[in-house]
Amino acid sequence: MSVSFLDLSAAYAEVSAELEAAAQRAMRSGWYIGGPEVTAFETAFAKFCDAKDAIGVANGLEAIEIALHAFEIGAGDEVIVPANTFIATWLAVARRGAVIVPVEPDPETYNITPEAVAEAITPRTRAVIPVHLYGQPADIDGIMRVASERDLIVIEDAAQCHGARCHGARIGSVGHAATWSFYPSKNLGALGDGGAITTNHAEAAARMRLLSNYGSSQKYIHDLPGTNSRLDPLQAAMLSVKLPLLDEWNRRRQDVAAEYLDALAETALVLPKIADWAEPVWHLFVVRHPDRDDLMTALRERGVETLIHYPIPPHRQNAFKDLGFGEGAFPITEQMSQECFSLPMGPHLSTDDTQRVIAALKELLA
Secondary structure, three states: OOOOOOOHHHHHOOOOEEEHHHHHHHHHHOOOOOOOHHHHHHHHHHHHOOEEHHHHHEEHHHHHHHHHOOOOOOOOOOOEEOOOOOOOHHHHHHHHEEEEEEOOOOOOOOOOOOOOOOOOOOOOOEEEEOHHHOOOOOOOHHHHHHHHHHEEEEEEEOOOOOOOEEOOOOOOOOOOOOEEEEOOOOOOOOOOOOOEEEOOOHHHHHHHHHHHOOOOOOOOOOOOOOOOOOHEEEEEEHHHHHHHHHHHHHHHHHHHHHHHHHHHHOOOOOOOOOOEEEEOOOOEEEEEEEHHHHHHHHHHHOOOEEOOOOOOOOOOOOHHHHHHOOOOOOHHHHHHHHEEEEEEEOOOOOOHHHHHHHHHHHHOOO
């Protein structure tokens, strides 16, 4: 028997009747752009995140770009980002014409720290984008303290952290804005692409709504140079079905993570460390090993599917070769890209499957 990395069909099966009813409702409504399904989800998601506003957009990348635009971050402005992240974080900054300033992560939590942010600030710094990577929250409270001292905008990239908490507060309620992806594999995933921005700043929320809709609040009247980035009503309906289940599905992920952390503590794997103020939601369970590739091959031969997030860091991608970051520019990030891999994780991973993963790893690492 094999253990899949993530079984999306199992999530569908659990709520298939509700999803199909919601899809029919959305299709019969006659609203195919915007409308009540989108408004209802935005309201519910804002409440879930303890935020005042949520703005549905087309995907997580455009969520970051629109948030930067709303706070007038653009050409020549320096934006501090993690060196270790999915490339979308960097792409959004580049698309605004801003200057990417990467900083190394904490090798134990994989996230950037307030101290690293403070060291990277220059007179040209305008914003910070902490990424809550793998479902593990960064110290957003500490980063906000550093940012407030220098009057910087903080936009959380929360694409992998739906429902997590930092110092007891929901991710999405602390920074000037938080950006979200509803890509199907996320903790809160649509049945296609989707994204959102949450914020407690009313003026910024109004600008984000304009920017995501051609810069327009009234047809054919355009107040800002916006774009077309809107959450589809059909996807909003799907997300509205899943949102009430998110905390429970996250608890199931936390149970899987607890099994991994306990059973694999004495192995040669480097396991993620949880800060005492963090409540992760384990979008991914990422471990490290110097012989990662051989270990992954051996696991595959035993029917255990694992993945690498992410094999080539942004600064080594051709898309950013013009920035001039050579090999060795970010050694912690580069080591992670060579050693990190992700174990099977999800709310529908059975106890038997979790134990198969653990047994295979213990056999190989004995």
